[in-house]
Amino acid sequence: MTLPAGVPSRMFVGGTWQDGSGGSFDVLDPSTGDVICAVPRAGADDVAAAVSAAADALPEWAATAPRERAEVLRRTFELMIERKEDLAYLMSLEMGKSLTDARGEVVYAAEFFRWFSEEAVRIGGELRMAPSGANRILTFRKPVGVCLLLTPWNFPAAMATRKIAPALAAGCTFVLKPAEDTPLTALMLAQLLTEAGAPAGTVNVLTTDKPGDLVEVALADDRVRKLSFTGSTGVGRTLLQQAAGRIVNASMELGGNDPFLVLDDADLDAAVDGAMLAKMRNGGQACTAANRFLVAESVADEFAAKLAERMRSLRMGPGTAEDTQIGPMINRRAVEGIADKVNRSIEAGARAVLGGESVEGAGFFYPPTVLTGVPRDSAVAVEEVFGPVAPIIAVKDEEDALRIANDSEMGLTGYVYTGDLARGLRVCERLEVGMVGLNRGLVSDPAAPFGGVKQSGLGREGGYEGIDEYLETTYVATSW
Numbered sequence: 348m349t350l351p352a353g354v355p356s357r358m359f360v361g362g363t364w365q366d367g368s369g370g371s372f373d374v375l376d377p378s379t380g381d382v383i384c385a386v387p388r389a390g391a392d393d394v395a396a397a398v399s400a401a402a403d404a405l406p407e408w409a410a411t412a413p414r415e416r417a418e419v420l421r422r423t424f425e426l427m428i429e430r431k432e433d434l435a436y437l438m439s440l441e442m443g444k445s446l447t448d449a450r451g452e453v454v455y456a457a458e459f460f461r462w463f464s465e466e467a468v469r470i471g472g473e474l475r476m477a478p479s480g481a482n483r484i485l486t487f488r489k490p491v492g493v494c495l496l497l498t499p500w501n502f503p504a505a506m507a508t509r510k511i512a513p514a515l516a517a518g519c520t521f522v523l524k525p526a527e528d529t530p531l532t533a534l535m536l537a538q539l540l541t542e543a544g545a546p547a548g549t550v551n552v553l554t555t556d557k558p559g560d561l562v563e564v565a566l567a568d569d570r571v572r573k574l575s576f577t578g579s580t581g582v583g584r585t586l587l588q589q590a591a592g593r594i595v596n597a598s599m600e601l602g603g604n605d606p607f608l609v610l611d612d613a614d615l616d617a618a619v620d621g622a623m624l625a626k627m628r629n630g631g632q633a634c635t636a637a638n639r640f641l642v643a644e645s646v647a648d649e650f651a652a653k654l655a656e657r658m659r660s661l662r663m664g665p666g667t668a669e670d671t672q673i674g675p676m677i678n679r680r681a682v683e684g685i686a687d688k689v690n691r692s693i694e695a696g697a698r699a700v701l702g703g704e705s706v707e708g709a710g711f712f713y714p715p716t717v718l719t720g721v722p723r724d725s726a727v728a729v730e731e732v733f734g735p736v737a738p739i740i741a742v743k744d745e746e747d748a749l750r751i752a753n754d755s756e757m758g759l760t761g762y763v764y765t766g767d768l769a770r771g772l773r774v775c776e777r778l779e780v781g782m783v784g785l786n787r788g789l790v791s792d793p794a795a796p797f798g799g800v801k802q803s804g805l806g807r808e809g810g811y812e813g814i815d816e817y818l819e820t821t822y823v824a825t826s827w
């Protein structure tokens with residue numbers, strides 16, 4: 348597959364499309380392993396140029412009327428919706444997700460621009476009375492400054508817009524570095540933002556397959572005041588250590604090991620519908636993907652049979668083919684990682700009732716897999732699988748399910764299925780996670796605060812909270 352006409356494949360710095368001083372690297376189609384195109388590899392001088400462009404554009408953008416900033420965001424939302432098919436195709440091509448998933452992502456991603464266009468005009472301050480009565484406490488909000496935004500490959504549009512939209516709404520400018528596997532969607536977004544009226548320098552996108560080098564240079568630059576990262580917990584930990592050097596304000600959206608609880612009174616068909624969404628959206632390559640199914644032992648066999656039947660019926664193929672329901676994984680390393688976790692778990696006693704064996708041939712495919720009798724300490728139960736693998740663990744009761752669910756250093760999303768709403772809410776309260784789907788297999792919503800606890804992250808994206816990550820508070824003590 349070749350690059351569709353009109354899609355940029357050069358970096359965007361200070362309003363112009365540029366090559367990189369570090370050469371170039373290839374972007375692959377994961378359904379074949381073939382090269383789609385080459386994109387620039389940014390060098391240290393490109394990083395300095397992008398940060399300079401963002402720093403130069405900052406004062407004027409920060410002083411732009413909120414309504415004007417809001418209108419740029421609103422137009423970007425409209426352009427994304429107008430170009431939905433092109434964007435969806437591009438994401439399917441470079442990332443491999445099905446067109447159905449890609450279309451859903453375009454709408455989700457665009458909605459961050461609409462939501463934050465509405466929030467841009469509601470950045471407020473406060474007036475309080477000091478408890479002593481001696482003075483007033485006046486607060487106002489200011490943009491944090493130049494932002495470095497780092498995004499993963501699994502949602503090439505949404506993970507970027509979830510950062511870009513609140514940053515621009517707050518009056519910040521940014522340098523975005525997309526993942527090396529999926530840089531093209533981010534470049535397309537830069538083009539749409541420019542068409543929508545984002546001034547030169549507010550939006551900068553650098554591409555590289557040597558992210559560590561680029562980020563080290565950027566974080567050492569005094570003008571960069573904010574780091575917002577979405578990706579694995581391991582890389583997040585390294586970045587926090589680097590950010591500590593200059594006390595850079597940091598937001599982290601990291602990995603998960605999300606439990607999916609099916610209690611004994613759950614509607615099993617509804618639970619299977621929810622499991623298909625929570626597990627199989629994006630081929631299981633989502634941080635919100637259900638990683639462990641903790642199912643009451645009285646219904647575990649029936650749940651496993653129903654889930655395996657649904658997963659067996661999925662059509663696997665290239666993301667860009669209209670009838671594909673599950674596309675390839677992102678790259679060969681990902682397939683090998685999934686196979687390794689499944690194989691180790693089978694050796695430890697798990698049984699594959701569906702799939703469980705790698706697929707021969709071109710492209711990076713792994714088949715839908717259901718494992719039963721999964722030991723609680725096996726690889727698929729304790730590590731993030733990030734693929735179409737559903738490990739089922741039978742549990743004695745609610746307490747047993749909660750104990751296993753919370754026995755993890757991760758705490759991103761949880762799912763609970765029960766026929767008793769009050770019981771469900773009690774379980775939600777006790778789950779150590781940032782988000783819960785209660786009788787729902789999908790939690791993501793631009794209007795809701797997205798984020799994790801424990802080693803799954805710091806801060807929230809989306810919702811009223813999302814813009815706070817890009818604002819500082821100044822307080823004035825005064826009296827009159």
Ligand code: NAD
Pocket residue numbers: 497498499500501502506524525526527558559560562577578579580582583585586599600601602603633634635731733759798799803804
């Ligand atoms: P990753 O950590 O390998 O890469 C994420 C980003 O970090 C990419 O842009 C990559 O180029 C960059 N990067 C990699 N090594 C780096 C380094 N040494 N220094 C600086 N930057 C570096 O993660 P991934 O494989 O792209 O994404 C999968 C992970 O992301 C999973 O763990 C998933 O759970 C997590 N994720 C979390 C969320 C969330 O909102 N919490 C959303 C999506 C994905």
